[in-house]
Amino acid sequence: SSSPPVSLGFSQSGETEEVQEEVVLKPFPASLSISPALLENLVYDALVWSSLNGLVVGDKSVKRSGTSPGVGMVHAPFALLPMPIQEGFWKQACELAPIFNELVDRVSLDGKFLQDSLSRTKKVDAFTSRLLDIHSKMLEINKKEVIRLGLHRSDYMLDAETALLYQIELNTISSSFAGLGCLVSNLHRHLLNQHGKDLGLNPKRVPGNTAVRQFAEALAKAWNEFDNKRAVVMFVVQPEERNMYDQHWLSFLLKEIHGVNTIRKTLAEIAGEGQLLLDGSLAIGGQIVAVVYFRAGYSPNDYPSESEWNARLMMERSTAIKCPSISYHLVGTKKIQQELAKPLVLERFLEDEDAAKLRKCFAGLWSLDDSEVVKTAIERPELFVLKPQREGGGNNIYGDDVKEMLLKLQNEKSQEQAAYILMQRIFPTASLSYLVREGICHQNNAISELGIYGAYLRNNDKVIMNDHCGYLMRTKDSSSNEGGVATGFAVLDSVYLT
Ligand SMILES: Nc1ncnc2c1ncn2[C@@H]1O[C@H](COP(=O)(O)OP(=O)(O)O)[C@@H](O)[C@H]1O
Numbered sequence: 135s136s137s138p139p140v141s142l143g144f145s146q147s148g149e150t151e152e153v154q155e156e157v158v159l160k161p162f163p164a165s166l167s168i169s170p171a172l173l174e175n176l177v178y179d180a181l182v183w184s185s186l187n188g189l190v191v192g193d194k195s196v197k198r199s200g201t202s203p204g205v206g207m208v209h210a211p212f213a214l215l216p217m218p219i220q221e222g223f224w225k226q227a228c229e230l231a232p233i234f235n236e237l238v239d240r241v242s243l244d245g246k247f248l249q250d251s252l253s254r255t256k257k258v259d260a261f262t263s264r265l266l267d268i269h270s271k272m273l274e275i276n277k278k279e280v281i282r283l284g285l286h287r288s289d290y291m292l293d294a295e296t297a298l299l300y301q302i303e304l305n306t307i308s309s310s311f312a313g314l315g316c317l318v319s320n321l322h323r324h325l326l327n328q329h330g331k332d333l334g335l336n337p338k339r340v341p342g343n344t345a346v347r348q349f350a351e352a353l354a355k356a357w358n359e360f361d362n363k364r365a366v367v368m369f370v371v372q373p374e375e376r377n378m379y380d381q382h383w384l385s386f387l388l389k390e391i392h393g394v395n396t397i398r399k400t401l402a403e404i405a406g407e408g409q410l411l412l413d414g415s416l417a418i419g420g421q422i423v424a425v426v427y428f429r430a431g432y433s434p435n436d437y438p439s440e441s442e443w444n445a446r447l448m449m450e451r452s453t454a455i456k457c458p459s460i461s462y463h464l465v466g467t468k469k470i471q472q473e474l475a476k477p478l479v480l481e482r483f484l485e486d487e488d489a490a491k492l493r494k495c496f497a498g499l500w501s502l503d504d505s506e507v508v509k510t511a512i513e514r515p516e517l518f519v520l521k522p523q524r525e526g527g528g529n530n531i532y533g534d535d536v537k538e539m540l541l542k543l544q545n546e547k548s549q550e551q552a553a554y555i556l557m558q559r560i561f562p563t564a565s566l567s568y569l570v571r572e573g574i575c576h577q578n579n580a581i582s583e584l585g586i587y588g589a590y591l592r593n594n595d596k597v598i599m600n601d602h603c604g605y606l607m608r609t610k611d612s613s614s615n616e617g618g619v620a621t622g623f624a625v626l627d628s629v630y631l632t
């Protein structure tokens with residue numbers, strides 16, 4: 135065809151000077167040019183591969199796609215080629231995972247710190263308040279979680295200006311896409327095996343992704359610690375779940391590799407069918423539950439009535455291993471992220487050397503009590519993100535809306551400030567990427583967010599697992615503020631180590 139070859143610039147933060155003062159980002163040397171014919175082949179191969187290998191989600195235009203498996207599937211949105219990242223940043227992010235895992239466990243044991251840090255939020259945020267009520271009840275009855283399982287994902291962005299890796303957030307509940315994320319790594323390795331020569335890319339630079347196998351292993355090991363061969367792992371899910379295949383990869387591997395049975399229940403079903411037996415164990419439909427794995431319960435939308443809250447409390451009271459426990463759930467709130475960043479607070483929980491490693495990846499995080507920062511944010515709102523205590527994407531406030539909201543909160547003299555945190559906005563380098571959605575390939579300037587999964591399993595004072603477990607790369611149009619695949623902004627991507 136007469137149209138010029140499409141050039142794909144893998145523009146990437148190049149070598150950075152040892153000393154951070156003068157950061158010179160050299161352009162990524164190989165700028166790729168993909169002919170339209172090659173591009174068409176790549177997209178076609180990728181769509182076939184995705185369909186044959188279960189890289190799929192429910193299609194929101196098909197009514198039953200969130201309730202009936204196999205009905206209304208469409209390929210998950212993906213980036214056609216992996217996003218380059220310097221190996222040093224990759225290694226840094228992987229190294230931080232076991233430290234964050236240990237931090238979550240230690241903070242979870244400090245009930246007073248959690249209650250005190252969230253006490254003002256409690257007054258103005260009904261959802262967080264309900265979580266804290268459950269936590270208080272567990273403190274009152276001196277409930278001990280002897281066996282503790284955390285399946286986390288710490289998300290990072292690479293700031294273009296400083297070439298520093300910054301943590302966006304730490305997810306301690308429903309850290310999704312371990313399943314589909316692995317498939318994208320396999321897809322990219324497949325495409326580079328087929329077309330790597332034409333693209334000048336080496337398939338071996340796409341790191342193997344062990345997320346779903348290691349998460350299944352962690353769930354199986356927790357089940358093992360519960361030590362009841364007839365017990366099951368219960369997935370707590372939403373009534374409509376278009377991301378069910380990501381979840382089914384875990385339950386499939388649990389059965390296939392570890393011989394562990396799983397059941398899928400909504401909070402409403404648990405309220406109706408669940409029972410606390412005399413020995414404290416949780417029974418559902420006559421089956422004992424060894425592990426409760428939350429893939430719902432992180433959002434107010436998951437609690438439409440008191441029944442769902444009763445179900446959450448019943449599970450918390452039981453001897454089942456909660457993933458996460460109410461304490462782990464609270465540790466993952468953005469308010470705690472901001473509190474831990476305060477001077478000397480993180481150091482209460484970690485040895486100095488580990489605290490220093492984590493602090494290196496902390497972006498600016500402030501409560502709205504900090505009048506100086508609030509003043510700056512009103513003047514330069516584009517340099518901040520205003521965050522409520524919510525998970526699941528689509529809740530943050532950006533740009534001029536930050537200014538509006540801060541002024542509103544100031545004028546109202548409301549306590550509502552305590553429901554938010556202010557965070558420094560990170561600006562990653564934009565790269566030209568191909569994003570494939572519903573069979574169509576879009577060429578966009580895009581930015582990426584690297585998630586590193588971590589699994590932590592402890593029985594009393596024995597740490598059985600504390601590892602980084604693979605990764606999730608999400609890539610979105612650089613013009614979009616919010617991220618998130620479930621929210622439709624980002625696509626699933628993988629990593630190309632440079
Ligand atoms: N400090 C930040 N700088 C730049 N983008 C951010 C920042 N914080 C959040 N985002 C964007 O908003 C998205 C959602 O924010 P996050 O804190 O992860 O909330 P959630 O818990 O809803 O996922 C992120 O995936 C990212 O794309």
Ligand SMILES: N[C@H](CCC(=O)N[C@@H](CS)C(=O)NCCC(=O)O)C(=O)O
Pocket residue numbers: 305307308309310311375377380381429430432525526527608617618619620621624
């Ligand atoms: N439908 C639920 C979704 C669960 C969910 O939203 N999890 C949050 C952490 S709380 C998350 O990991 N978000 C990153 C994935 C994205 O970009 O959409 C599930 O799959 O179980």
Ligand SMILES: [Mg+2]
Pocket residue numbers: 289303526527
């Ligand atoms: Mg997030």
